[in-house]
Each structure stands twice: as C-alpha cells, then as structure tokens.
Amino acid sequence: MKRKYIALPYLIWMTAFIVLPLVFVAYYAFTTKAGGFTLSNVFAIFDSLHIKATILSLGLSLSCTVLCLLVAFPLALVLRRIHLNHKGLIIIILILPMWMNSILRILALQMILSKNGILNMILEWLHLAPAEIINTPAAIILGMVYDYLPYMILPIYNSVMDIDQDLIDASSDLGARFGYRLRHVILPLSKPGIISGITMVFIPCLTSFVIPDILGGGKIQLLGNVIEQEFITSMNWNLGAGLSFALLIFVIIGLIFTQKHETKYKESRVWQN
C-alpha cells in the first residue's frame, strides 16, 4: 500500500465537511425559497444597504490590518534585537489570551473604553480630556486590532527569527545602513510571514459581527452583522447564503494571493515553528 493513501480518511472528512458544505452554500445562494434558480441573492450585495456595510467592512478591516502590521513588524524586530528568543515562551504569551473567552475580553475592552470606563478614569486623574471612542468605528478598529494582533505577530515573528544573522551582518559590513538593510534584506526575507499575517487578520476582520455588536453599540452594521441577521433574525437563508457566497469570493482572492507565495513545507502559516 502506498503511504499517501493513509491520508484518505482525512480527504473523505474534508470533502464531506468542508467542500460539500460550500456546495450547499452555493445551492442556497443560487435558489429562491421555492427552489427556482436566481442570481438576486448573490447580487443583493450591491443593494444600497449591503454595499454600505461592505464598504465600511472593507475600510475597517483594511485599517485594522495596516495597524496590526505597523505594530507587529517592529515588535518582531524588537524581540529579535533584545534576544528574547525563547520562541516557546513568546508564542505562549501570545496564545494565552485566547484561553480567556474572546467575547468576555471584548466586553472587558468595552469596560475600559466606555464613557465612565477605566481609560477615562485614568485620563481624568491625569487632568486630560476624556476620550469618546466607544460606539464609534474607531472603537471597532481598536477591538479588531486587540483580537487579531497575535495572528499578525506570530507569523511575522516566525519569519523574522528565521533570518540568518550572518546575512544582516554581511550587509552591514558592506556598508548598508539601517534603512537600506531593512528594505533590501530584512523586509524581503520576512515577506512570507507578512503575507500570511495579512490574510489571517484581514478575513476575520471583514466578517466579525461580535466586535461591532459590542463596541459599535449595535448601531454600526458590518457585513458579518448583515449575514448573521439574515440567518438568525430574518430566517432568510437564501439571501444569507447569497451574501456569504459573495464573501467567499473575497476569501478565494485571498487564497490565490497566498498560494502564489507558498513553497512546499515552508508555509508561513501562523502556527508553524
């Protein structure tokens, strides 16, 4: 028996529970409640209400992704610099928060940011003007950055730590200054980590509905909220599936984007160490 057939149970499982369910989404997306064929569920994403939610979702996710990148990349460099290279420990520190329930953590963030919250108490104590960010898009972005930052840090940290110090030393011996080294040595070598970080942050941001629910005060509708309501409140599964299908297209674009930068085994996936 060939060794590769040992993967057969897995392939059957994934066909049944990953591929087949997506076929079901497509089926619901392209049919009406009565069962006839329709395109209106998928194209409903262009309705004025939905397109507004989509554009807002894209904008917020993009801001969140950029912010995460701006925080995570310097952090990875700093961690490398201060020789805190106990990889296991760093990874534990970053993963540990996930063991505190994520919804509770977002609620705690709400307690910190709210009008009479902890942040404003501190600001008052410092005689500074209170911050009014709760129930604004800024609060949602902050919540997203908080929730997804580890997904950006881990892959970037992994690829930054893998850079051979000799390469950096060589470039600096040859006269490259910090900016040049960063642009021509460090950045290209950490690209796989950056790319997987971007996909691991952007897509969850695009579709989260709990964070906007809690930190947006229920007034700000994102794509995830719209889909959730179609399924749970309006019970219009076909429309919900249609919008999900439209979302899938974003995901597929992301998939193609990452596939391009992947070579055998050296996947820059988050959890690889």
Add this chain to the structure above:
Amino acid sequence: MAKLKDFFCKFYVAIIMLFLYAPIMVLIVSSFNSSKSRVLWGGFTLEWYQQMLNSSIVIGALRNTVVLAVGSAFFATIIGLLASIGIDAMRKKEFSIVMSITNIPMLNADIVTGIAMMLLIFRFMPLGFSSIMLAHITFNIPYVILNILPRFNQMDISTYEAARDLGAGPVTSFFKVVLPDIIPGIVAGFFMAMTMSMDDFVITYFTKGAGVNTLSTMIYGQIKKGIQPTMYALSTMIFAVTILLLITINLITLPKKSGKNKPR
C-alpha cells in the same frame, strides 16, 4: 546610546503586553468584585465562584466546552496525524491540491464556515451537541496538520529506512523511530486545537442546537441582559488552570534543554 535603544525596545514590548493583557486583568479583578457594577470596586468576594459551582446551567456549559475542546482536539489529532503521514508522501501537484483544501477552513471566514456546516448538517440530522463536535473537529484538523507536517520535513527519513532494513515492520518502525521525532508537533497540534475550540464562538453559534450552550454562546446570550459575574469567575478559573497546565508541561519537558522542541 545602545542602552537607550534597548530601553525603548523593552518599553515597546511592555506597552504591547499591557494592551494584550489589560482586558484580562480587568476580567480577573471583576471576578473578585462584590459590586455588580462593572467599573466600581465594591470589595473582595468569592461569592461568584461559589454561585458558579452551584449553578447547574453554568456547570453544564463548562462541561460542554471542555468535552468539545478535548474531544475535538483528540479526534482532530488522530485524523490530522494520519493525514500528515500521507501528505508527506505526496508529490508536488497532489500536495498543493490537498494543502489548498487544508487551508480553506483557516482562510475562510468563520461565519461562512459556520453557516456552510449548518446548512449541511441540518439536512441530515438535528442540530445539537454532536453537530458542534463535527464542526470543531473539522476546523481543528488543519491546525494539527500544520503543526505536524513540518516535523516530518525536519526528520531524517534514513533512520526509518534503517529500522526497516534491520527487520522492523512499518508499524513498529513508525512507533519506535518516527513518532519520537514528531511528538512535539503532535502535542503542539493538540494544544492548538484545544485552544481554537475553546476560543471559538461563531462556528459554535451557527451549528449548535437549541438548548445546547458552550461558555461562548452562553456569554453571548447574556450580553443584552448584562453579564453575570459568574462568567468572570468561570473564565478566570479556566485561565488559571491553563497557566498551571502550561507550567507543568514546561517543567516536565524542560530538563531536555532543547528550547526548540518544547511543546507550547
């Protein structure tokens, strides 16, 4: 100058840690706060811990959460391990097709995965506890594979061949030669799968049946009415148990002093 730079570096790390852990500190403090108000401190109490232990609903949700985390991680690890053994032997073309499928649940939006599973399972059986279990196993397998597969790549295949040449059967050679090399990946994958299951809300929310609750869905249900402090107590307890577990695992594996191979 270098010292100043080092100081700024450490300061930066500290700020990020504060950002990541401040909400957790708030929750832990809240679990001991006798005032139900979410911001004011009313004195130290263990009342919420007591209430939590006496509430069958809370304990039920806790049991569901733990059974789901351990059970789904267990099955995902077995399927993922078999998958990794097979995938490792694949050629480039098959490999990239299979890995694309593996990446789908990781890259796909949780909400789409959840809805898709719900639409499928709803066709064949009523939604309930087992539907959540199926969903959790499914989204956990990729994390297991991505932890085990690199281990196969790092390992030296000639040791396996040597064992076979010396007369060991494929199963014996696997358990005696291959397994010790990949066990850190298996442990890491199992732990990661448990974490993901524990932390999941969206997929559970869509695949659960009426009346079945995990910690996440229970908390979500309480948002509008106001969160019961027992939830803070329960989460703090889970968090503390996890830290203790991690410390124990690390103490057991520390003597090897092989920083890289430590399960995380």
